[in-house]
Amino acid sequence: MSVPDSYYLMVPRVSYLPLVMEKVRKHFLRSVSSEFQESEMWLEYDGTPLKWHYPIGVLFDMMAQGSSLPWTITAHFSHFPEHELMHCNNRDILESHFISVVKEADGLKHRGHVITNMQSKDHKQLWSGLCNDKFDQFWAINRKLMECSGEDGFRHIPFRFHFSSQPPMQCLIRPVSDDGHKLTLTDLLKEVFSEESIEKDRIIIQGIEPPMDTPLQWLSEHLSHPDNFLHICQVPSPA
Incomplete structure (x- = not known):
């Protein structure tokens, strides 16, 4: 197989790797042997698998602070590290994880009252705004989650x-x-x-x-x- 060209992306640090995985996969798939064409792709930096459920900025701050940009990471199509990574075969899994964490945060800040009073369409708007880098769309919902009910601020800090x-x-x-x-x-x-x-x-x-x-x-x-x-x-x- 031919050695693939590098693939460059500019992504928000508040986003998640699975939101750009399909683009990366398409680029490298032509250089992957047939036996791994259907395998789940995973990414690693300096020998360490990158946890897809962490925001990209957190991964960079935790593992690559001080390194020069662009951040060089490697895509793999074989030998999935089961003991280090959870599987994420589609965006629905990431969306479910994201909303679950938002609910946990609201439980700490407002006893879960804000997220509970939201409708399913609000959850979808929150997620869609993040996926599509739509600031106003995201903050129209997230603003409610950031409101304080008293002078002391949130109940607890997530x-x-x-x-x-x-x-x-x-x-x-x-x-x-x-x-x-x-x-x-x-x-x-x-x-x-x-x-x-x-x-x-x-x-x-x-x-x-x-x-x-x-x-x-x-x-x-x-x-x-x-x-x-x-x-x-x-x-x-x-x-």
Whole structure:
């Protein structure tokens, strides 16, 4: 088989790999042997399979921070890593996963009241707006999920900590303390990590290192991904 040309795509960091997989598959399929033509394609970076249910920006921040663009990843059509990746044979699986995570986030923020009161067409509009990069269409629905019912903000902050070598971590944390003090990113890190780990690693959210005194409520409202979770990546500092 001939060696395929590289294939370049510019994709939003808030999107997901399965939304562009079909384009990638069509490009490389002509160079794949007949025995693997019907196989499920999967992607890897530097020897590590890329989890399709994580937003693309989270994968990049977690695994490739500091590398030059374009981000070079490899497509595979054989030897699917069953022990590391879930199967995703169509977009419906991703859509189901996405709505499920949005529901989890709303459960943390509003006890699930907002998403429960939405109709199926609202869920579809939310998903369609994300898939088609339609900002106004997406935010017409997502704005409701980001509303605060009181001065203290959300009931809890939906967040996940991501690491390159272990499963993500999350726990319950409110945006304010019992005495009404606004909790910050530093407070969150102290809640889940030792102080030593705070000092030696970089904390990346949406590709940037926010000030450690940034209020959690502000971070959740402005830097959450479309799934309504604040995805925080802990990466080693450069040597």
